[in-house]
Amino acid sequence: MTKFVAITMLSMLAFSSNAHDKSHMNDEKQITHIIHQIKYGWENGDGKPFRKHFLDFKGARYFESGGQNVGLTDLVEHHVEPEKDALVFLNLDFSNIQIHIEDEFAWALADTAVKGEVRKSGKTFDKTGFQTFLFKKVDGDWKVLHTHSSSRNRK
Amino acid sequence: MGHALQTGDKELARAQLASDVMIYEGGRVERSADEYAHHHMLSDMKYLAAMKSETLEHQVTILGNTAISASRSHTKGTYKGKERNYQGMETMVLEKQNGKWKIKHIHWSH
Secondary structure, three states: OHHHHHHHHHHHHHHHHHHHHHHHHHHHHHHHHHHHHHHHHHHHOOOHHHHHHEOOOOOOEEEEOOEEEEOHHHHHHHHHOHHHHHEEEEEEEEEEEEEEEEOOEEEEEEEEEEEEEEOOOOOEEEEEEEEEEEEEEEOOEEEEEEEEEEEEEOO | OHHHHHHOOHHHHHHHEEEEEEEEEOOEEEOOHHHHHHOHHHHHHHHHHOEEEEEEEEEEEEEOOEEEEEEEEEEEEEEOOEEEEEEEEEEEEEEEEOOEEEEEEEEEEO
């Protein structure tokens, strides 16, 4: 009887640990997918991934170098979407993505490489830098709370 | 942390950091508290001692054993003969370790 109880308990522990690992992997997959969607959004001047994956709340701030967007609408309407016409092209790469998950909060760090051409001036830019993403789980889905990017001319 | 850097308190600054803190600053990355303490912390302290910095906005959110801080500041002064006057942004992630908050990540930019 004792052996049976011990085996049952060990099995439940293994199942629970396995389930936790799978849940953690799913969280990482979801967050990675969101980051790729953000890349798509920036490259195509498309606000839809931002409206889908960002938590729209009063007090939201998105930092880029020495500036910020105040709120999700400001980010989409005054930054993401206008770049579609302002730039001939924009290539944005996130690499070396590191994801940290703590219950209902997650943060991700990435190396960035961004290249583009300004339509009006014809100037091109080629920069490398870093990005910080902060996430919160809301009703089972990860949502972006805050982003912070910075870069400098490629050396 | 800001106070420790501005006043040149190396011990206090180091004590705020988790040992595996990741710091993004000026296009560079430091991947541990020791790396930051041995490389750029001293130059950051010298720089900030010469500057006047005013916090414009600061938001802190606590989610369980994690906290996030996002702030914007205005910094001005003269350093090595150059006048500086700019808006700076700071994002931090903190984690409660053994009852004490430790900084796990800092992203500074301007």
